[in-house]
Structure formats: structure tokens, C-alpha cells
Amino acid sequence: MDPHYRETRxxxxxxxxxxxxxxxxxxxxxxxxxxxxxxxGQKRLVxxxxxxxxxxxxNSIVDLGLRGSLANDGLRIFLDITFRCLKDRSWKRPTLAEVVWRLESALTKQYTTYSSSSSVDDDIFKHFNQGA
Known part of the structure; x- marks a missing residue:
């Protein structure tokens, strides 16, 4: 449940x-x-x-059926926008329009820079740890 909604209804x-x-x-x-x-420790997905x-x-959170089939750039964008959506403070979350735009960008990366490597750049960690 949205933490802001839980607090304010x-x-x-x-x-x-x-x-x-x-x-x-x-x-x-x-x-x-x-x-x-x-x-x-794994009961609550978020x-x-x-x-x-x-x-x-x-990569430990990526479903086994998806591992190795996601381009690193697309996965990075997908993780970034997903975790920005899950920010506790609602004002830190993107708009729905930004979410759509970022998901389209991730999809484009998926089709243009496919890589079977299972590693993800450090960029997601840098962004996630900023104001998490």
C-alpha cells in the first residue's frame, strides 16, 4: 500500500x-x-x-525466466523507474507520463542494445541510494 495513502488516507x-x-x-x-x-525477509516483495x-x-530479483534476455541498458532504466515509483514520499515519484516515457525508452534499449550479460551497471545503485 502506498505509504502516503496509509498515513493520510x-x-x-x-x-x-x-x-x-x-x-x-x-x-x-x-x-x-x-x-x-x-x-x-522475502515475504514482502517491495x-x-x-x-x-x-x-x-x-539480478537476484529478476525472474529466472527473464535472466539473460534483458538488455543491461533496458533493465537499468526499468529498475530506475520502478524504484522511483516506489518512493515513500509521493512528491519524489514520477508522473504517469514520465513512467510511460521511461518504459518506452527501456523497450527501445531492449531492441537496440540487446546483451546476454547478466550484470547491471552501478548507475542503478547510485540513483537508488540517493534519497532512498
Missing amino acids: ELSPKTDVYALGVVLLEMLCGRHQFDPDAPD LWAEKCIRERAP
Whole structure:
């Protein structure tokens, strides 16, 4: 649930952005946002994924079926926009228009710079750790 909504009970377009971030993360990880059967520390998808990013292990969150098929540039953009959508403070989240634009950019990178490498540049870590 959007942390801002949980605190204020006010809905806004940024509430939708947070929800979209959760859906994007579910797609990338191949998991539901809450899994009662997951090991401790992995039950809540957003918290687990954020921890993996902080620990510099972004590929550990990528669904096995997607690993090796995502271009590094596209994955970096996808991770960046997803985690920006999940910011606790709603004013730090992008607009829906920016999310669409960034996802289109990630898709373009996917088709123009495909790489089977499983590593991700440090840029996502730099951005994620700034104001996380």
C-alpha cells in the first residue's frame, strides 16, 4: 500500500504511480507483492527487492525466466523507474507520463542494445541510494 495513502488516507495520481511500481516489480520478479510462503525477509516483495538493490544484487530479483534476455541498458532504466515509483514520499515519484516515457525508452534499449550479460551497471545503485 502506498505509504502516503496509509498515513493520510488521501488518494492522488501518485497513489496510482506507487501501485504501478508494485505491478512493474511483480512482473520483473515473477512474484506477488506478498507471499506468505516465502522465506523470512522475502515475504514482502517491495522490501525484499529494495534490500537486494541496496546490497548490490539486482539480478537476484529478476525472474529466472527473464535472466539473460534483458538488455543491461533496458533493465537499468526499468529498475530506475520502478524504484522511483516506489518512493515513500509521493512528491519524489514520477508522473504517469514520465513512467510511460521511461518504459518506452527501456523497450527501445531492449531492441537496440540487446546483451546476454547478466550484470547491471552501478548507475542503478547510485540513483537508488540517493534519497532512498
